[in-house]
Amino acid sequence: MPDISAAVIGTGFIGTVHIGALRRLGIPIAGVLGSSATRGADRAAALGVAKAYASLDDLLADPAVTIVHVTSPNVAHYPQVKAILAAGKHVICEKPLAMTAAQSAEMLALARASGLIAAVCYNTRFYPLNQHAHGMTKSGELGELRLITGQFHQDWLAKDTDWNWRLEADEGGPLRSVSDIGTHWIDLTSFITGQKPTDVMAELATFIPDRQKPLGPVETFTTATGATETRRITTDDAATLLLRYENGGRGVLTTSQISRGRKGLLTWDISGSKASAAWSGENPDALWIGHRDQPNQILLRDPSLMNPLGAAASALPGGHAEGFADTWTAFFRQVYADVAQGRRAPTATYAGFEDGHYEMQFCDAVLESARTGTWVTIR
Amino acid sequence: MPDISAAVIGTGFIGTVHIGALRRLGIPIAGVLGSSATRGADRAAALGVAKAYASLDDLLADPAVTIVHVTSPNVAHYPQVKAILAAGKHVICEKPLAMTAAQSAEMLALARASGLIAAVCYNTRFYPLNQHAHGMTKSGELGELRLITGQFHQDWLAKDTDWNWRLEADEGGPLRSVSDIGTHWIDLTSFITGQKPTDVMAELATFIPDRQKPLGPVETFTTATGATETRRITTDDAATLLLRYENGGRGVLTTSQISRGRKGLLTWDISGSKASAAWSGENPDALWIGHRDQPNQILLRDPSLMNPLGAAASALPGGHAEGFADTWTAFFRQVYADVAQGRRAPTATYAGFEDGHYEMQFCDAVLESARTGTWVTIR
Amino acid sequence: MPDISAAVIGTGFIGTVHIGALRRLGIPIAGVLGSSATRGADRAAALGVAKAYASLDDLLADPAVTIVHVTSPNVAHYPQVKAILAAGKHVICEKPLAMTAAQSAEMLALARASGLIAAVCYNTRFYPLNQHAHGMTKSGELGELRLITGQFHQDWLAKDTDWNWRLEADEGGPLRSVSDIGTHWIDLTSFITGQKPTDVMAELATFIPDRQKPLGPVETFTTATGATETRRITTDDAATLLLRYENGGRGVLTTSQISRGRKGLLTWDISGSKASAAWSGENPDALWIGHRDQPNQILLRDPSLMNPLGAAASALPGGHAEGFADTWTAFFRQVYADVAQGRRAPTATYAGFEDGHYEMQFCDAVLESARTGTWVTIR
């Protein structure tokens, strides 16, 4: 892809994942921007990236940069994305897109006005069998969709000594399990079914109200050592949600970051009038398809057995396990093809800013529902 | 067990299961009572049971009968159980115990006053690993219980041509998936955790409002043929429920009788502050135990590896699969030991009428919550 | 079944299983014969069986006894079965049928001459999905059978302090893992495929040559306590076998009684020219069916989805787990129907004495192959 170079904001866990995927695709990385100039320089050296920008302005002033990946903490997405779009550069932003729906509405409007590619990192869409499932519902193989259930359970915040910036509302937003992992599930199942929930009934739970915050820095998915201070936590360790869909379908989602033994168990299960389907992120290369009048099926990821959407997202033949890292290459491959064309293809299946904005509206509705104990319409 | 003989009311699918379990335990069966005298006689002959009673009075007048199993349609439980208790006979009643909580309250009061054994058929408690899990929570192995999720999904009513008496409210009650299978899940998880939900938020769905009712008789779990008439159905094909527990724990349950490919998928998943546990009725001889700081565990049913509760419910050594039929022998073994003693043992783990009454209260709360769209306290 | 009564020789683990299955079917049990008159009387009382015979002669003299179940140690099968047939009674004998092929040849000849029903207890055939798989190969659904692999792994003899009479060659025969569990696999896969191996290449291993034998009695699947003496063991803890089939197919079997964590893992996997199939005794209600050009299938046990053979062996509708105990009722139901008719039905699928004799020939060939390190033809 000639003349396309990327810059990456954020050099933590997920920024590193972005860099690996870009490299695998052969896309030049112009440079990275760290949380500080020093940190950026250290990480650039460690990652073998040629340049560390001193600031966002510095980055945006680099004419080599065609597109910017935003992997900074949630609170920074809004100002950074606005600046990136204003600079005329394409953008791939981590989820959640913003801290509030007001922010994301503005970002969506700016993106639309700009005509630039504006993607949100709901990468789980790009497990090939999730693309395949999207194709199945689109072609009517499952019939009318009736019941959509699932969960996203983790255990990395199961102890009161576990710490991450997402725990505190002022850095990660008032929601945690819902916004950090629940929106992945909502986006994924909305993508697969072609339907977004219209109403939500939510219950939030903070089972560990007091946590020990380390006085030093902490990387995501790592455990800190050293001195700590006790902090009162208001964000949700777990959430239980009922959903209503436009077609009369019903849904249930549970999110948890305190379920010991679940390292990242994302599952969905869809009951349709003609057939059912289910998938688990613990075994992402297998899709269960349920029948009433014939044996159930297990589709192992295999381009020769998948519909064109599933096959297009597959990097490997059947019998060669794909994983999390592979979703990013499939995702970025599609985005960069659009960047090369200068516009989003009608067949594109990655999340855009309208999807990212919906997730913010969904989070707002969850907060209101949990506060009022009633069903809330998402708008 | 000298001098103990059983009679069984109902000779359909579940009545036959009761008879098989009684025989396996070597308990004499004095006779059966069918839905009609003719039907009873036919079934008695087919099952090799010596006697078919002409009526309930006939049955209750038989001095050989020590205990009566009630497996008739739900609507008959209340009058039959009252008559049985009045006749001074012990009773094992199928779930749901009654059609309304008012009925079950009366039945509970009568049972208590009688001093007779009064059990309700929540047989899934007697999968040995469910007994083991009950022992685990009791001894604190899971710590404080935080999140309890699961489902009971079937597909035997997935088509509009599927018919069963439970579909119509006047025979099965106003609820269907909740009362028929949801209460199994509520009872099972309440038994395991030692906690009953205090509040419920429910959503009911009837995805197939019009069904074809055969003009002739239909057995449960079979498909009818012949002429039909269209009936408007108001009972729930599926339900989605949020739960609150006394200790601050949260729960989610989904019930469905229209999920193609799920022949009877009963699962539960409990996140505790120390460990997690999960179980599936599709693979009942395996219990998943989840950990944060060590590998997860799979306990295969094996008396040498289980706590005393689990071992006591096991009929076979490890490596020899147990199933649905075995739960009934474990259940009845405990009940009949109590019958022999004349009172419920303090260590008994089968559901009593207070459990059956709670389920009726639960169902009432579900109905109210679904109607009002608000959380309802179960009382 | 009028006028049919059973007697059971042996009152240990498997004898008790026989009694439970007979009762569930409503078949009268005339009496039991224990390893001694005292033991027999004690066990009869514990099991609630009316009579304990003083001796085999006593049992055979009972005119009420139509059929005798032989669940004594292997060494007793030959003389007992001969006497039973001579007494004109039908017989169901535990496997292995005899100690040598010479014995089993004689037993087979006697059975044939007698015209009596003579069954061997390869009960795993009666997991309903194994019956279904037999139907699949018979109808050609898998095509030409090419590769048959599997295992039977246990861990109940994994320690040098584990003891059972099967360990010593003079009581259980010169083979152990092969004869005790390997023949189950050979019989099961031969039944399913309709083909018996013609040649075998075997390797036997005794990993624990010295074991502690308790000076007191030990029940199968239990651990002894008390004083012990060291015994040199020559029987196989494990065996690895290559197989050739008449049609050019190849097979592999591994048996082990020392594989920690495997409580009784019996698996088979068949590759055919049109499709594949696989099954595991740890999850007996699921059959995997493999395809090249379409998704694989999982058939959950469900009479409405199975062929007539599978449906006939099912006691329960789909969604209700069946297990080890249920195989015995399905097995005995078929045998007793034949007893009632006075001859083996052409459609019968239980193992007869010719199958039991083949297993003895198979064991002889295994011993010779292991001694010579060469392929040996089974005859």
Next chain:
Amino acid sequence: MPDISAAVIGTGFIGTVHIGALRRLGIPIAGVLGSSATRGADRAAALGVAKAYASLDDLLADPAVTIVHVTSPNVAHYPQVKAILAAGKHVICEKPLAMTAAQSAEMLALARASGLIAAVCYNTRFYPLNQHAHGMTKSGELGELRLITGQFHQDWLAKDTDWNWRLEADEGGPLRSVSDIGTHWIDLTSFITGQKPTDVMAELATFIPDRQKPLGPVETFTTATGATETRRITTDDAATLLLRYENGGRGVLTTSQISRGRKGLLTWDISGSKASAAWSGENPDALWIGHRDQPNQILLRDPSLMNPLGAAASALPGGHAEGFADTWTAFFRQVYADVAQGRRAPTATYAGFEDGHYEMQFCDAVLESARTGTWVTIR
């Protein structure tokens, strides 16, 4: 890694995988060499690689090239590797290392004499849980290793219309399923256990003796179209093997390329005197650990729960699936660290030429055993 550049010979399926992994690691790719100059140029353009060499000489003359990846058909490995070593460049060669043990012996001698890094692509060692399992056996967690069983089953050559160069002995060598996938299993289990088989008893099967060879070119894992000619095939569609280990342990391996539904099912199962372990390539992020006196365990890939070897091979935290592509980055990361140091580290866990040579000796022994029907010592 300054001053290190790679060249890749072969631009098919596996060559592309190498290139993706090198890029992800940030290693410069100097150029590729195709099967012809034209093909090389086309593939270089498609892959975005800057240069296509005209010939091996051209490649070896490039001073920028530090290390050469050999992914050409098996028959080319020997001459190419000799030339690469003679040119003083490090080498990573696909398996099998050569066509004969005589070739591989010479290659091993040359590699040793050169002092250069010489790796063989047994990438499955680098599934992190396989590294972890190696650490477990090394530290004695499993005790004495007794029984090692497993399989590598595929279905991509299940039809007589499936074609690949490996089918013909003169291009792929006289063995096929054994050399192409069986050696993966032998290498993997030898790595994990620290023991190589000393003797083998092998049976080879060619179930589809006549196949349709396309007259045009075919990519691996793709289906050709167009005109064909019938070719007589002598290489093995499947093989069944018994193994003996130096410590008295026994093994069984089955290989198959005709097992419908198995897209690439590589499994191993090890029974040790203290514990067991098992793994499947279909679910590579889970390791089963078997116990006799406690519940079995499932270790989900998670650096915080793994030993240092397993953690070092992990690219991602727990809960983020790793796959086939990730094994290559873990593998190459280790090799390139050694290249940077100029010598193989004592802690290196990738296969060297001595491992590649052993596999050739193993294949020779398999051929001899299959021909003679006897056990053959591997030497």
